[in-house]
Amino acid sequence: MEVNTQLTQPITGFPEWLPAERLLEVRMIDTIREVYECYGFTPIETPAVEKNESLQSKGEINKQIYSLYRPNVPAEVDKETGLSLHFDLTVxxxxxVAQHYGKLVFPFRRYQIQKVWRGERAQKGRFREFYQCDIDIIGEGSLDLLADAEMPLIIYEVFKALDIGQFVIRISNRKILQGLLHHWKVNGEQAEETLRAIDRLPKLKGGWQELxxxxxDELGLEGGICNALHQLLMEEETHASPLEKLRRMNVPDEIFQTGIAELQTVLESAESLNLPQGILETDLSITRGLDYYTGTVYETFLVGYEKVLGSICSGGRYDNLASHFIDRTLPGVGISIGxxxxxSTLLERGLLTPAAHTPAQVMVTIPDRRYLQKSFQVAGSLREAGFKVELFAQDSKHDRQLKAAVRKGIPFAVIPWPDRMEKEQSVEVRNLLDGHREVVPLERLAGFLHNIMGQGCSRPIHQK
Amino acid sequence: MEVNTQLTQPITGFPEWLPAERLLEVRMIDTIREVYECYGFTPIETPAVEKNESLQSKGEINKQIYSLYRPNVPAEVDKETGLSLHFDLTVxxxxxVAQHYGKLVFPFRRYQIQKVWRGERAQKGRFREFYQCDIDIIGEGSLDLLADAEMPLIIYEVFKALDIGQFVIRISNRKILQGLLHHWKVNGEQAEETLRAIDRLPKLKGGWQELxxxxxDELGLEGGICNALHQLLMEEETHASPLEKLRRMNVPDEIFQTGIAELQTVLESAESLNLPQGILETDLSITRGLDYYTGTVYETFLVGYEKVLGSICSGGRYDNLASHFIDRTLPGVGISIGxxxxxSTLLERGLLTPAAHTPAQVMVTIPDRRYLQKSFQVAGSLREAGFKVELFAQDSKHDRQLKAAVRKGIPFAVIPWPDRMEKEQSVEVRNLLDGHREVVPLERLAGFLHNIMGQGCSRPIHQK
Incomplete structure (x- = not known):
């Protein structure tokens, strides 16, 4: 066999899964979507591309942009198309929201599950094409802090439903650190850089000392502010909540105090939503890198995989979503799952193991070509009963049909042997995992399969 | 209000829907996906891009390719990335299949629902970004004609489930026309052009005369072959099936005879699959434009919208899927829904009308902020019972909450008035469509809503 390896070499950074893995990914997306919809978020989808001018509203990651041109249309090669692939779902x-402003109902709750593209350097775990699963609630003029409190509840429901292990949601309010810096007269670029440095703190080998x-040395911050940051970020008071500690710091700055008040409101509201103990934790070192966020910020970690995975679901509150596009104040809060x-990390670490190459739950075989119609009838009646059924559409030996079913991971085979069908209106059901065989009358077949597959005919798509 | 219209002007050819329309599109995709999975097709997804060399295996539509470059990485601007957006899902x-050959189980049944991109000139109904919903069955070495017969059954199930009107599937076998041309010594480019011209026949104003x-005149075909084509395409024999007519034409060509035999086998198999009368029709003028197809070909039409929509689901059989990539014979058969x-046409013609801006079935209101927790508890219990529930996360007048629910198209509001909640453990349920109100005890709330919404809590996503 010869393969054109030049063409079939994978393109780095563009993940592509085999059927079993893709099936699992589809089920994960469906689960996330289902939770999002359960909270009243509506799906939107935007084109893969935006105008270059729109994307440039976030100048910093311009280098990662993939732009489009049409190589075989000479007139356009010079001009390009003026379009680039989107690098996130926020722009x-x-x-x-700006474009369809008059036709949306606020607060506008949307979810968006799409691929985004970034021309990054190829690195392990760095993809150039990847899925983001975002929700946002956008208010008109103002947005209640209740929306900030709803986010951890939704994150909790999503990761409970995904069933991939224990997790914790860390929460803070960016105004607290901003206020502290403001109090110490650290502003502008220096403040931004400080926040970004704090964001990197968990990754610093030298920890606080290095920070x-x-x-x-580099940023020229005074000793006083460093002590205050140390107190805020590093000192745990055993008998005090983070909020009490913040109050005791006695920083009169208004931004700082607003941050405390907002955090308190969000925590209290979240408590009234009955999140289980230990799911939501205040962590004042959470800043999110981007200055886009202006209030509440979240990061979610899978317990035991904090370093490997980093935050698996992050987001926060922002003052004004679309100021670049429309002269309206549209505050919002949102989260994103990368x-x-x-x-890919769950697969790599064996935390997810795909179970099958196909959604099919049953293979109906064709033991004899002359009785083709019987096989199709059995398959048809099972589909009507809600089963996913494959027929081996190949004129081959019966054994080969069963072997293909086993290789695809289909758990059950239904074999309509001609004599059994004619004499007793029954079929053989074979459990392809343990080899168990049983003869089942046609009229009881759907019920029989329902019973052994469990409620809703669902079967595990992944093994843990 | 000022909007930056330069940035918010739609990009032609890249459709973007409002929430209500997108919700409908999502439900259509889910329906198609569900049918595909019911027939044992497994989902795969390929990156949005392929290497230029791979895409060039179909040279003809090179002009439509969108290629990628990174404008802000000088070294790569010269070189480009060597990648282009895919223009179909077949390449x-x-x-x-070539790349993962050793890891796939044949016959390989995959579905793929993704966007594709074509840099076409902007035209009404011509999109540059659009969804294709494809299935294919790929055999190794050979593939039974049973697979060809399964396709109309799946097309039938899909369009029955989509519930958008009466439809008909037209079927032919490309070998019949090819054989006829071969018999008359019309070969190569001349034969291809003839087939493409026949493909355009339904669109020709002058009909057969023009063709x-x-x-x-243009192609230099002889009178004999024109007569034969006229007999094949235009003359209906009232008391004979198309197959009988073909046999009576007495064309000894082997390709012609193979085409008849294949068509007969497929029709007979399809018949044994119990397709309802009138769904599958032989139509010898179906050729599909592409010479990619080598046997069975299908086109599907919505009755009454044949001209407006053209074929809504087409496909066919091909000899060898991946000869460009691998030295293996991989015949297949597939269909594609554009x-x-x-x-967009169904929307435009009013054949589909969206019903709601949100998947939410219930709005739980917050009549009094002091009893916030009650509202969240009610919402939580309804979500556990399987309902999609929105909470109006905004500190505003109760009337505004109800108005937003109405504007979003949420059919029911549940109002946990504090006194009712405390005294009688009950809530008000309001039908937002007809204004009907009822007081329902909390413990019976889920059951009550299940009853009025109908089985499975489903509600119409579109109105017809």
């Missing part, structure tokens, strides 16, 4: 959302050295990275 | 499938004139065009 498209902002443009969407402090960098803040004083699905591709999460999914 | 990616071929590359996928014949073109075939003789969803975006179908969906």
């Amino acid at each position: 498209p959302l902002a443009r969407y 402090q050295a960098w803040l004083t 699905l591709s990275r999460l999914f | 990616p499938l071929a590359r996928y 014949q004139a073109w075939l003789t 969803l975006s065009r179908l969906f």
Whole structure:
């Protein structure tokens, strides 16, 4: 066999799954979608591309943009198309809300599950094409902090439903650190850089020492603010809640105090939503890298995989979604799951193991070509009863049909032997996992399969 | 209000729907997916891009390709990325099957629902970004004609489930026309052009006359073959089936005879699959434009919208999927639904009317902020019972909450008035469509809503 390896070599950074893995990914997306819809988020989808001018509203990651041109249309090669692939779902959302403003009902709750593209350097776990699963609630003029409190509940429901292990949601309010810096007269670029440095703190090998050295030596921060940051980020008071500790710090700055008040409101509301103990934790070192966020911020970690995976679901509150596009104040709050990275790491670490190459639950075989119609009738009646059924559409030996079913991971075979069909109106049901065989009358076949497959004919798509 | 219209002007050819329409599109995709899975097709997804060399295996539509470059990475601007967006799902499938050949189980049944991109000139109903919903069955070495017979059954199930009107599947075998041309010594480019011209026949204003004139004057075809074509395409024999007519034509050509035999086998198998009368029709003028197809060909038409929509689901049999990539014979058969065009036309013609801006079935209101927790508890218990529930996360007047629910198209509001909740453990349920109100005890709430919404809590996503 010869394969054109030049053409079939994978393109780095563009993940592509085999059928079993893709089936699992589809089921994960469906689960996430189902939870999002259960909370009243409506699906939107934006084109893969945006105008270059729209994407440039976030100048910093311009280098990662993939732009489009049409190589075989000479007139356009010079001009390009003026379009680039979107690198996140936030710029498209902002443009969407501005464009369709008059036709949307606020607070606007949307979910968006799409691929995004970034021309990054190829690195392990860094994809150039990957899925994001986002929700946002956008208010008109104002948005209640209740929306901020709803997010951890939804994150909780999503990861409970995904059933991939224990997780914790860390929450903070960016105004607290901003207020503290403001109080110490650290503003503008210096403040941004400080927040970004704190964001990297968990990844610093030298921990606080390294951070402090960098803040004083490189950024020129004073000792006083460093002590205050140390107190805020590093000192745990055993008998006090983080909120009490913040109050005791006695920082009169208004932004700081607003941050505390907002965090308190969100925590109290979240408590009234009955999140189980230990799911939501205040962590004042959460800043999110981007200055886009202005209030509540979240990061979610899979317990035991904090370093490997980083945050698996992050987001926060922002003052104004679409100021670049429309002269309206549209505050919002949202979260995003970086699905591709999460999914590939779960596979890699064996936390997810695909169970089958096909959604089919039953293979109906064709033991004899002359009785083709019987096989199709059996398959048809099972589909009507809600089963996913494959027929081996190949004129081959019966054994080969069963072997293909086993290789695809189909758990049951139904064999309509001609004599059994004619004499007793029954078929053989074979459990392809343990080899067990049983003769079942046709009229009881659907019920029989329902029973052995369990409620709703569902079967595990992944093994844990 | 000022909107940056330069940025919010729609990009022509890249459709983007409002929430209500997108919700409908999502449900259509889910329906198609469900049928595909019911027939044992497994989902695969390929990256949005392929290597340029892979895409060039179909040279003809090179002009439509969108290629990628990274404008802000100088070194790569010269070189480009060597990647282009895929313009269909067939080239990616071929590359996928070749690349993962050893890990797939044949016959390989895959479905693929993805967007494709074509840099076409903007035209009404011509999209540059659109959804294709494809299935294919790929055999190894050979593939039984049973697979060809299964396709009309699946097409039937899909369009029955989509419930968008009466439809008919037209079927032929490309070998019949090819054989006829071969018999008359019309071969190569001349034969291809003849087939393409016949493919355009339904669109020709002058009908057969125009086609014949073109075939003789432009293409130099002889009178004999024109007569034979006229007999094949235009003459209906009232008391004979198309197969009988073909046999009576007495064309000894082997390709012609193979075409008849294949068509007969497929029709007979399809008959044994119990397709309702009138769904599958032989139509010898179906050729499909592409010479990619080598046997059975299908086109599906929505009755009454044949001209407006053209074929809404087409496909056929091919000899060798991946010869460009691998030295293995991989025959296959597949169909494709051009969803975006179908969906947009159905909307335009009023054949589909969206019913709601949100999947939410119930709005739980917050009549009094002090009893916030009660509202969340009610919402939580309804979600556990399987309902999709929105909470109006905004501190605003109760009337505004109800108005937003109405504007979003949510059919029911549940109002946990504090006194009712405390005194009698009950809530008000309001039908937002007809204004009907009822007081329902909390413990019976889920059951009550199940009853009025009908089985499975489903509600119409579209109105017809």
